[in-house]
Each structure stands twice: as C-alpha cells, then as structure tokens.
Amino acid sequence: MSEADFPDALLRAYDLYKQFEVTDDVADLDTAIGVARDCVRGSTLADPAYGNSLSVLAMALQSRYERFGHLADLEESIAVGRSAVQAAGSTEALAEGLHNLGLGLQMRFERRNDRRDIDEAVKASRAAAEATASDDDAYPLYLSMLSKALQTRFDRLGDPADLDAAITAAESAAQRSPEDSPDRIVTLSTFGSMLATRFRHRGDIKDLDTSVEVGRSVVALAAALPGRSASTAGIWSNLGLRLLLRYEYTGELADLSEAVEAARTAVRAVPMDDPSHTTFLRNLALTLLMRFEQTRDAGDIDGAVATARAVVAGLPPDHPEHGGAMASLAVALLTRFTSTHATDDVVEAVHRLRAATAIPLASPSERIHAMALLSVALHRQYAHSGQAALLDEAVAVARSVLEAAPAEHPLVGITRHHLGFTLADTYRATADTELLDDAIGEFRRASLTASATRYRVDAARAWGEWSARLRRWSAAVEGYAAAVTLLPTAAWHGSARTSRELLLTDWHGLAVDLAACAVAARRHDCAVALLDSGRGVLWAQMLDIRTDLAAVRAQAPHLADRLEIVGRELNRADLWAITGPS
Template sequence: MAVKRGGDMAIIWLIVVLNRRITDAARGRTNRVLDTMALAKAAQLQRRIDANRASRLLAPAACTLGWFHWMRYHSLPDGSDTGELESALEWFGTAISVSARAPIPHEVRRVFTDGHLQQAQAATEILERMHHVDDQAALDHAIELLHTAVSDTPPEYPVLSAYLSHLGIALQTRFERTGSLDDLNAAVTACLKAVTMASADDTGRAAYMSNLSGALRSRFACTGNRTDLDESIINAQGAVDEASSTDPNIPAYHSNLGSALRIRFVLDSALDDLNAAVIAGQHAVSASSPNDPQIAVYLSTLSETLRTRFERTGGVADIRAAVDLSRAAVDVSTPGHPHFATSLSGLGLALRVRFEHTGALDDLNAAVTASRAAVEATPLGHSDRSDQLANLGIALRTRYERIGALGDLDEAVAASRRAVDETPSEHVDYADHQAKLGLALGLRFERKRDKADVDEAVTVNRAAVDATPPGHLNRASYLCGLSNALQMRYRHAGAMKDLDGAVTAINGAVDAARPDHPDLPRYLSALAGTLQSRFEKTGALEDLDAAVTANRTAVDGILPNHPHFAIHQYNLGVALRTRSETTGAAEDRREAALLWSRAAGSVSAPAASRLRAARACAQAIAELDGPAAAVVMYRAASELLRLLAWHGISDADRQYLLTNEAGSLAHDPAACAVTAGDLRQAIELLEQNRSVVWSQLLEARIDLTELELAHPDLASKLHRCRTVLDEPAHHDASPRLRAHAASRTGGIGIPIEDR
C-alpha cells in the first residue's frame, strides 16, 4: 500500500528524489532530468513550496529546483533551453535570498554578485506591493532598479527579456498615475524589446506579448493612433495562442484580448469583434481560480464588454449579466482589496446603464450608492480617486435629471470639480473630467441661471476639445458638450458668436461620430436645437427644415424604451410645431401632437419630460380638434403632477418643479372643459389640479409649530385648508367648493345637478 506523504515530509522526499536525478544527470545520464517523470516531480515540489513560502525548507527546495533547471538547460539542444535558464536563475535567486551560502553554480553566483538579478527581484517586489498601496516614491525606485538591471545584464542572457517586460509594466503603472506620455512611450519601447529579444521557446514570451498589448492599447487611448490598437490586438491574440496549457497567466491573456477587441468594436462597429470580446472575457473568468488576485478585474472587464453589447443590441440578458458580474466583482474583492473601489465603481456604471433601459429608480439609487462607496473606499491621493469621483458625478447628474433634486446636482458639480482638481493637467483623463464638469455646470445654470456656471461650462468644455486630437474616441462627445454650453449662453445673453460656435461644434460632433454610434441621436438632437435657434434669429427656413430632419433621425436612432426617447420625440414635435406656425402646414402640427402623446406615455422617461409633452399635446389638440378633444390629454397631464413632485425630494425642489413645469395646468384643463360646455368636468378638473398643486406645496409634513406660536388663528386656517385639499377630487364636491370653483370659471353659478 502506498504511503501518503504530507507537509515537510513530502517536500523532503521530493528534494531527495530530484537530487538523485540531478546527480545522475551530472554523471552523463541526462535523460534523468529530461523525462516526464522528472518534470512531474519538479512540478510537485514547486506547487508545495509555492503553497508554503514560509517553510524552513524553502532554501533547499529552491536550490534543488534551481539545479534541476540548470541541468536541463545544459542538457537540452541549443534554442530549446531558454526557459530553463530563466527558471534556474529564478530559483537560485530565491535560494540565496534565504541563505547566502546556498550551493549554486559559481557562474550563477557571479550573476547575482553583479547585482542585476537582485535589482530586478527587488523591483518586482515593489511592483507587487503597488497593487495594494499608491507609493509614488517606491514606484520611481522600482523603475530605477529595473533600468539598472537592464543596463547591467549581458545581451546574451535570456532573462533580459523579463527585465525589459517588467520595466515596461512599471513605466505603464507610472503613466497611469501621472499621465506622462513619455513614460507610456518608454513602456511600449521596453515591452517591444522584450518580445523581440525573446526566443520562440521562451516560456515568458506569451506574458511579454500580453504586456506589450496592454501598453499599446493605453497609448491608443491617448493618441488615437490606429496602428497601436491593431498591434495591440495582434499581440494579445499571440499571447493567447502561444501560452502553454500550464501558464498561470492565461486568464489575463484572454481578458486583455477582450479589452482590445471591445475598443476596436467601438471604433469600427464590427459585431464580430464585440462577440469575440465577450467570448474572450468569458474564457478569462472561467479559466481563473476563485483565489486568483485578478479575478475581480476579469469579472469587471467582462461586465464592461456586456454593457457595450447591450448598448449596441439591446439584449436584456447582457445588461442583467453585466450587473451580476459587477456584483460578483465587488463580492470577491471585499473592503481593503486593491480592486474593491474599482469594482464598486463598475457596479455603479452597470446599474446606471440598466436604469437607462428600464427607468427603475432603484437601480439609479443603487448606482449612486455604489459610486459614492467607491469614492469613500479610495484614499486621498490615489490615482484612481479622480475616476471614482467622475463616475459619482455622472450618477448624481443622472438622478437629478430624473427627479430634479437640487442637492444631487450640487453634489454632482462638487464631485466633478474634485475629479478635475485631483487629476494632473497633463494626465490623459484630465480632458474627460473637464468635460463631465462642464455637463454638470450646464445643468446647474439651467436651474439657477447663474452666469458664472455657464461661463465656466464653456471654458472647461472648450479646454477638453482643445486637448483632444481629431480621431479620438471622446472628441465627438466633448464637441457636443461645448455646443450645448455655447447655446445655453446664447439663449441667456444673445451673442451671435456663441450660436455660431455652437453650430460649428455640434456639426463637428456629428461628423466625428459613425452612423451607428450610440450617442449619435444625442448629437443630432443638439444639432437640431442649434439650427432651430438660428432659424429663430435669422428666419432661414432651411435651418428649420434641417432641424426637423436632424430630430427625426435622432428619434429613429434610439430604442423606444430608452429614457431619452421621449425627449427626442418632444424635441421633434417642437420643431414641427415651429414649422407649422411658419408655413401653416396642419400636418406638421398633427404629427407633433402624436409625438407628444407618445412621449407623455413613456414610462421610462422623467416625469418632467412626460408632463411637458402632455401639456404640449393637449394644447395642440385643442387648436386642431377643439377644446373638448383636449380634455383627455389634460387629465393625463394632471395625473403626472403627482409623479413630478413626489415627496422623496425637498420642499424647495417640489416648489421649483411645480412652478416651472406645471405652469397653467391648474386652470387650462378647466378652461377647455368650460369652452366645451362641460361645467361639471370643468369644476372637477379645477379642483383636482389645484388640489395636487397646493397639497404638494403645503403637504402635511411641514412643521407648523412656530406659526402656531406666533399666529394661532392663521395656523388653524392653514390646517383646515390642508384637510380640504388632501381630500381626493370627486363629483360630489362640497357646495362651498363647487360654488368657489364656479366663481373661478367666470362667475357661472348654474348648479351642477341642474345642467
């Protein structure tokens, strides 16, 4: 019966077995270190010692493994022994780091005495530590060590490729923290040399190619040089193809390939690339072990790819899976994990995208919570913190657009501003953070009408455009942001140069976006707005026709369940109404009414957008078909009032929304009913709408204690008023209210029951 060996006894036994084989090989029986049994025993010893680096047997085990690979290096034919020398040097280095007197070959000891391997090992340890801390001085020191190791290593030493690849990783890491393009260029150069110098049988070649792919992909993101992206994909695919089945980095190779393919899809819109990116990401996740330190990265990367495919195809399963993967990334990283904050931020992005599909406020609230937690989990001074702040700003801005809470908008501006302030001006993400700040400032200008906000929005958006070269993935978005800011300022101050600048910028955005770009409907809608503004200034009908066409294309290019679909329909309706008013074409106004009716019924759209559309539709129907026909749409608008000013936002926000969006809704429906001769319905509508408005403005949660102390009679009247207003509208209204309503409709005092 076989004896089971565990713990130190198993390691000792494997050391003895391998040392016998090494001794036999030294005596000329080289097959003793070349056969499959020898490789299996060496692999067993490596697994056991890797699982317990604190073992007292680390030095003798490392020395044995070093000698094993050293003998294989001398026994194998030239050209097929490169990986063996690298492994021998790695294990000998481990042995002498534990025990300086470890028995290693004299020529190897001289290598270590020269210092380059020790320097490289010290640098590698620093880089490993960089996953957990953001120590710029330590990173600079690691780069210095690797530069020295590279310069001190003879060209014929195969380990030079590894040093170069590690140097490339270190330089790219520093680029990610500082945004220095010089570092990124140097990283590409070092990684390219590593791949070029490595022989075909170098066991590290796949890793070198994958590292080169990552550096090239980063440089493409900065410069937009298409050659970099194509070479990145070639090297990523090469890493996947050349990796041995036992390579522990296989998940990373697939994940890198998926990232590069996803970016090429964004450029070319080739669905085959996107599907291949999803498959690569799935391979990365399935090939990784639960304790892989990079598993959160693989999960998040696959989530991002599925989000992208959802935005292209609308496949609900993709966005559901993206959210689930992001949640899993958060779960496996846990607080304190180096990827915890980025996993939270990715979850926030996935939830926000799903909200944009479903309109589910729970998803949006959860997105804000996750994004805020990501910021809180990222220490001050960390290079990722500015990205987390920018993502939080987007989530808050989106929630403001949905429910209208000014606190969200102010916090969005603050978070976006901190993202800019915490990013070096030369960093690759600086322009993107400026553009996001510009969007938040523009929204706040529309709310508060503070000219300083719109002026700053123009400034930061223009800076983002100026810093972004033609062909860059984000240039179209930045141009659209600049156009919106300039148009806001034109509407505020009336300077024609702002309007001309807005038209030029948005034309540039439309020209820079490919026909199936997911943001093209937004650019077209913005273009239509600038053209319509110019028509209002100049009276040029061709501008108005072009505005209708641009708006129509925007509507055609967006999914009906998208929250912005209703907004685009409303904008097209406005352009058609303007043209109808100019040309007298009744069909334009009727189409506008139909578009507004559909927009009002869009459950995924913000309540303010739906209410705006319902009011416009009712007014158009009244003009086209008479007031009686408009009453139904006015009733629908009245129901939306409760959604517009819900109690989840502050009193000031409710008052703002009711004042700016409800408009004359309190009396217009009743006026239509009176004109149509339906006095019963007029009184009912008047009571219902005024009840909603007043009960929202004076809702019962307001504390009247101070008023009761100062003016008890007034407080008592207000309490009675609330009680009446809180009663639902119905046909059997009190005589007093009916009489009052009748007096408000022109003094008609005919009893309802006598009609």
C-alpha cells in the first residue's frame, strides 16, 4: 500500500490507525474508522483512493475486533475486504485486499469454527502471495500469513500437506525478511511457531531448540518497540509455550521457570478488557499448574486456580471456549483437592463440569473430555463425602462417554479403567454382584483397549483380583496372565530407569498371584510354569535396566531423540488428561 496515493483525510485515518498500534488509545482507532468510512463514502469505484480507503478501513476494523471482540466489527471488515478485492485497480491493491480478507476470514474461523472460512482464508492468503513479486517488500509478510492460515487448518483438520506447506512458507518468509524490516517480528514469530508445530508431530528436538531461540530473538526485537500491545503479549506467550513444551520433554526446571515468567509478562502486556487477555491467562494457569507438579508450592496451585477462574469470568457464556475454560478450571481445582482435600474444591469442580457439559463445546472431542473429567470428579467427591448418588451419576456419565467417543479415542481405555473402579466402589456400597460383574467386564475391556500401558496393566490386575474374590479362578488366571504379559511393554527400555523400577515394584506380586490362582483353578500342571514365566519377565527387566542410547545415537541421532521422546510420552500420566496428578 503506497501512502503517497492517499488523500489527506485517508492519510489521517492511516496515521491514527498506526498510532493506535503504539499507544493503544482506543479513541485514535475509533476516529481512524470514522474517517476511513467517510473516505469510502466520499469516493467512487473509479477513484484511485477508493480501494485504499477500503483497505485502511478493513485493517482498522480488524484491530478493533481484536481489541474488544465485537463480532460486528469482524463481519464488517470481511465485507469491506471483499469490496477491496473487487475494487482493486492494481496488482498491489489486489494483493493487499486479499491479504486483509484472508486475515478476517481466519479470525472468523477461530471464532465460529466454520470450515468454509479457513478454506477461503488459505485461498485468499495464497492468492495474495502469488500476486506479489518475490522481491517486493510485502512478499515475506504475505507468505507468513499464508503459513499461519495453513497451520490453523492443520491444527483443526490434521492434513500433513498443510503442515508441510506451512513450514515451507514460514521458512521462506523468514529468510526473505530483511533485518530492518518492520515485518521481521511477524515472519520470525511465524517461523518459530512452525518449528514448534513440526517438533510436536515429527519429534526432532533440534526444531524445538531452534524455535525457542527464535522466540527469544523475537522478544528482543519487540522490546525495542514503543508501547505494549496484544502482539507483544503474543510474542511472550509463544515463547513461554515453547519453553513449556521443551520442559515436558527434557525436564529442565530452568525452562519451566522461564516459561512462568514469560506467561506472566504476556498477561501484563495487555489490558484486562482485551479479548486476548483470557488466552494469555489460560496459558499462565497451565504453566503454574505444571510447575506445581514439580514444586508442590501452594502458591503455584493457588495461582493456577485463581488464574483459571479469571479466564472463566472473562469469557461470555456463548463464547466457544467458555466450556473448555470451565474444564480447565476444574482440572486445577481437582489438582488442589488432591493436595488439600478441601471440600469446596471438589464441589466446585463438579459444578463447573456439569455446566461445561450442558453447553455446546468447541468440538465433540472437548465434550468427551469434559464428560470424562466430570465422571472422575464425581467419583472423587463420593470418596470424600460418601454420597451414594454421586457414584450413580459417575457411572452414568462414564457410560455416556463410552457411547459418544469413537472406539479409537484416546480416552476410551482410560474411561473404561475408571468406570471399572467406580462400579467396584458401587458394589462395595450395595453388595450388588451384577455391578461387580460389570466392573470386571470393564476391567477386561480396558486391558484390551489401546491406551497407556500402565492403565491396561492396572485394569488387568483388577480383573484378576476381583475374579479371585468371587472365586472365579479361571477368570482370575486370565486377568493376571494379561497383566504379566503387558509388563514388558509397560516397563520398556526406552523409558526412564526410575520409572521402570517404580512400575516393577508396584507390580512385583503379579506372578505369585497368577500362580496361586492357577493352583486354585486346579491347573497344577501349569502353575509353576506360569510362576517362572511371570517372574522371568520381572527379572529380565530388572537385570536389563539400562537407558544408554549412545550406540543408537551414534548411528541414528534422530532415532535416539525420537526414542527418548516416545519414552517420556509413555511415562507421562495419561490420566492427567482428565484428572490431573493423583
């Protein structure tokens, strides 16, 4: 966009819009929008200034939408963007109009989750880049925005082709962006984000390390800019999330502490009435919660709860992320309840999750997640209060999860595991053997369902234990045998030594229980063989506990990195996805 072609009134509107980006003075933005509207009304399609007036108006409306979240501003910006594309009298004006239109459509997709918006956003952003010469100053910015649109579509729909195209565009944009370009912050930020996304899906730790360093460079560039804004907050927040991701895979506490400070800086960088404020609060709550897992510092968990509560309060009830925010608050409350056993925390967690499951959530997967959480919370409240009705509700909700979730959903196996123990507690309270039969059935199904192996072993052991209590010896042998068979997978050599030792300690009696049940089932001929087989699994693990991947790293360093990452994933408490630390 060439400011030399602007009439005086439009130049004033543009200057006020740019001034708002520095001062965050809303009066400047409102005036810019008013003046730009006057310029549009005062010109015709044949006027060279008409297209420029539309572009300035679209940009200013998008900024006000980002600042306050009023959907009317976003809708107007998209309509104005379409008009700017139609009115474009030059290739430069066409690219500018397509760029602004693509941004508006991407924002609306994030608000409404309509597939058509993100598809059109990708199309418009790609057309903007294709209409621009590769040596044009605007070309890196247009490539960067195309990359963001492709990443957004990949995050929601999962097409690997979108990820590959997003990375290619982001890398090219970063390479082409001059050191002194005002758009360098944008292009570098996008490239860093793409590297982090590729790490999550491809597992090369070098991508994550580079992403963190790029994030630090962007923070340094942003520090030289005047004023504070949501874009500055986003830069700090992105750095914090990448540090948090690296902490998850390396366990480096310095990364976790830096992530907390980055998240706090992001929150401080935007006014409380800015719609993006809740996003940065949510990231801070997550980071504090993760640090609490390590430090058990009451200040961290109290801060996580207070911050998560502020997120809920800051979102209107009809916002698509409102239900997810309530589920996140419930996780923080349940985590604190585990430590303090404060009744108010578990009661509020149940209340929040009931509310979350009663409203439309952003996706079916989020609803399944919230329902699974609710079942766990109800079970915990029952254990604390002894109210039998809570158990019945916990069972009903868990069964609803299993009805709603696809068979391959990652929460199916964990929910079956949890439902089995909930039914077993119901049996203890009622002595209804049909409920115990149901519990044993769920334990059996959980042990056979793809999920974290530790839960499958736990479910198989419960299948054996409860069958033995009912003197169903053959079924008990089957359950214990399933548990022993799973042990090598649960304590595989790619996981950390301490984790394997703890797991094997927890399950050291499985082989003896298996042999005892075989004797009771009058399978004397195979009891000794089962005992030797079960103990052999344990001893083979104990005698071969080693984590040295030096030989693998020498031949295939990328494979060694991937093995370490997979090992950490297997060691992570998958139940955390629905309960937090127990």
